[in-house]
Amino acid sequence: MKKAIFGLAIAATSLVSCGSQSNKSARNQDKGSDKQAVSQTGNGTAKTATVTDVKNTVSIKEIVNQYLIIKNGLANDNGQVAANGGKAFVKSIGKRDTKSFTAEQKKIWDDITPDAKEMAEHIGANPDKLEHQREHFEILSKDLYDLVKAFGGGQVLYKDFDPMYNGGKGAFWLSESKEIKNPYMGKAMFDSGSVKEEIKYP
Numbered sequence: 001m002k003k004a005i006f007g008l009a010i011a012a013t014s015l016v017s018c019g020s021q022s023n024k025s026a027r028n029q030d031k032g033s034d035k036q037a038v039s040q041t042g043n044g045t046a047k048t049a050t051v052t053d054v055k056n057t058v059s060i061k062e063i064v065n066q067y068l069i070i071k072n073g074l075a076n077d078n079g080q081v082a083a084n085g086g087k088a089f090v091k092s093i094g095k096r097d098t099k100s101f102t103a104e105q106k107k108i109w110d111d112i113t114p115d116a117k118e119m120a121e122h123i124g125a126n127p128d129k130l131e132h133q134r135e136h137f138e139i140l141s142k143d144l145y146d147l148v149k150a151f152g153g154g155q156v157l158y159k160d161f162d163p164m165y166n167g168g169k170g171a172f173w174l175s176e177s178k179e180i181k182n183p184y185m186g187k188a189m190f191d192s193g194s195v196k197e198e199i200k201y202p
Helices: 002-044 059-074 080-095 105-124 131-150
Strands: 157-162 171-175 192-201
Touching: 002 080, 002 105, 059 080, 059 105, 059 131, 059 171, 080 131, 131 171
Parallel strands: none
Antiparallel strands: 157 171, 157 192
C-alpha cells in the first residue's frame, strides 16, 4: 500500500513539473513574439515628428489649390474666378482641424493664417476690383509661402517674381508650373517675370 501511494506521489510530481516546463516554454515563446512585434514596430512605423516630418504629417494641399485658383483668375483678369477662389480659401482655412498639430505647428499656423484669411476675404468680397484683389494677393502670397515652407505644399511649386509691379518694387507669387502666368499684370503682360525658386515636396 505504501509503495502504491509513493508511486502516485512521484507521478503527480512529474506531471506538475512537466506542466511547469510547458508553461515556461509558452511564456518564452510569447516573449519572443512580443520582441519580434516590437522590432517590427520599430522598423515599420512613424518616428517622432521633426521639423522635416511636419511636411509629411500636415496637409495644406487644399489651401494651396484654392490659392492657385485665385492666382490663375487674376492672371486672366477674371475677378470673379479670383473671388470664388478667395471664398474657398477662407473655408479651407476654417475647416482645417488643428487638434493633431504639435505645439510648434500650432504656433506657426496661428501666426500666419489669420492674416492669410483676411487677405482672402478681401479678394472674395471684391470680384469687380482687380487691382484691389491684386494688392491683397501680394500679401496672401507671402503668407502662403511661409505656410508652404513650414508644412509643404503637397506638390512641387515655383516662386515667381515680377520686378515691375508696385511701382518697380516688385512682388512674387507661387505657381504650379514653370510657365509664367503673371497675376499682377494679367493679360497685358501675361508672361512677364521669372522663376526664382523651385519648392520641392516633400
